Amino acid sequence: MLVKLLTFLLLQAAVAVLADVRSIPQPDQRQPSLINELVRQPPRLDGRIVGGQPINITDAPYQISLQLSFLIFFKHHCGGSLISKEWILTAAHCTLGKKTNQLRVRLGTSETKRNGQLLRIRKIINHEKFNVSNADYDFSLLQLQEPIEFDDTKQAVKLPKQGQEFKDGEMCNVSGWGSTWNSNESNEWLRQVQVPLFNQEECSKIYSRYGGVTDSMICAGYSEGGKDSCKGDSGGPLVNGNGVLAGVVSWGIPCAKPNYPTVYGRVSFVREWIREHSGV
Ligand SMILES: *[C@@H]1O[C@H](CO)[C@@H](O)[C@H](O)[C@H]1NC(C)=O
Numbered sequence: 112m113l114v115k116l117l118t119f120l121l122l123q124a125a126v127a128v129l130a131d132v133r134s135i136p137q138p139d140q141r142q143p144s145l146i147n148e149l150v151r152q153p154p155r156l157d158g159r160i161v162g163g164q165p166i167n168i169t170d171a172p173y174q175i176s177l178q179l180s181f182l183i184f185f186k187h188h189c190g191g192s193l194i195s196k197e198w199i200l201t202a203a204h205c206t207l208g209k210k211t212n213q214l215r216v217r218l219g220t221s222e223t224k225r226n227g228q229l230l231r232i233r234k235i236i237n238h239e240k241f242n243v244s245n246a247d248y249d250f251s252l253l254q255l256q257e258p259i260e261f262d263d264t265k266q267a268v269k270l271p272k273q274g275q276e277f278k279d280g281e282m283c284n285v286s287g288w289g290s291t292w293n294s295n296e297s298n299e300w301l302r303q304v305q306v307p308l309f310n311q312e313e314c315s316k317i318y319s320r321y322g323g324v325t326d327s328m329i330c331a332g333y334s335e336g337g338k339d340s341c342k343g344d345s346g347g348p349l350v351n352g353n354g355v356l357a358g359v360v361s362w363g364i365p366c367a368k369p370n371y372p373t374v375y376g377r378v379s380f381v382r383e384w385i386r387e388h389s390g391v
């Protein structure tokens with residue numbers, strides 16, 4: 112019996128390791144479905160903090176860890192942002208096909224595995240225009256079972272106005288528990304990296320083989336690479352210097368590669384949709 116259980120656990124661990132291998136879209140193959148990649152590898156096509164710094168949750172108290180059931184526990188799956196005492200904004204590719212009882216939200220902690228609170232979700236609302244082939248409208252709202260109390264480890268992020276524009280080159284912070292691409296840098300502690308917003312047309316050109324970027328997307332990253340969000344950061348916050356949520360980590364060509372910025376869901380494009388569905 113014990114042997115059976117151990118074998119089962121080992122098998123599950125192997126599956127988890129395999130599922131964690133980033134898959135790179137191959138532009139020269141027949142046009143791959145972006146979201147097939149995203150959905151098969153839920154913590155993104157791409158998506159942890161590369162080249163960043165550890166931060167405390169008090170520096171980004173809107174950051175949450177969306178966790179997915181795994182055997183008898185829950186495991187970090189994606190990031191997300193508190194937008195009120197009971198609503199979270201994340202990426203639709205993180206929640207697509209998931210049931211509320213498979214997910215939990217850990218918040219109020221700098222560590223994905225401990226402290227803070229692990230909370231149940233009442234409702235998942237994926238954007239109805241979410242397109243699985245090009246990641247258009249990659250937004251999802253999660254309602255917590257019960258509203259939380261705010262403190263210095265839990266606060267709502269500011270939302271932009273509908274249609275609010277952001278300047279190319281404007282610096283933003285992106286945070287998460289995703290891959291650091293460096294075995295010396297733990298991803299169990301929250302990390303953050305500063306990245307500049309990237310010109311939309313340039314970004315669309317770069318990703319033209321994948322259908323380009325749409326109006327519901329915004330890009331950020333350095334032309335020289337090296338600093339980026341990455342696998343496991345999906346759904347997490349991209350916040351500008353005024354503390355406004357400009358983007359939700361969505362997709363991109365694996366992380367921190369020169370000339371490949373990361374593509375984020377453009378929050379100002381769906382501000383009304385957020386209000387309509389959450390009242391926030
Ligand atoms: C987190 O906060 C503690 C207490 O304020 C401080 O000692 C520590 O250096 C901080 N860590 C980081 C990574 O900012």
Ligand SMILES: *[C@@H]1O[C@H](CO)[C@@H](O)[C@H](O)[C@H]1NC(C)=O
Nearest residue numbers: 242243244245246247321322
């Ligand atoms: C989804 O995106 C694909 C690729 O850009 C496009 O061909 C298709 O028409 C889109 N579907 C919808 C429902 O907009």
Ligand SMILES: *[C@@H]1O[C@H](CO)[C@@H](O)[C@H](O)[C@H]1NC(C)=O
Nearest residue numbers: 162291292293294295296297
């Ligand atoms: C990891 O740390 C070791 C020892 O401090 C160092 O020699 C090595 O270069 C580091 N590796 C990376 C990828 O930073």
Ligand SMILES: *[C@@H]1O[C@H](CO)[C@@H](O)[C@H](O)[C@H]1NC(C)=O
Nearest residue numbers: 170282283284305350351352
């Ligand atoms: C990013 O976060 C760091 C540390 O919390 C802060 O010093 C910096 O001003 C932030 N940058 C932006 C653009 O918000």
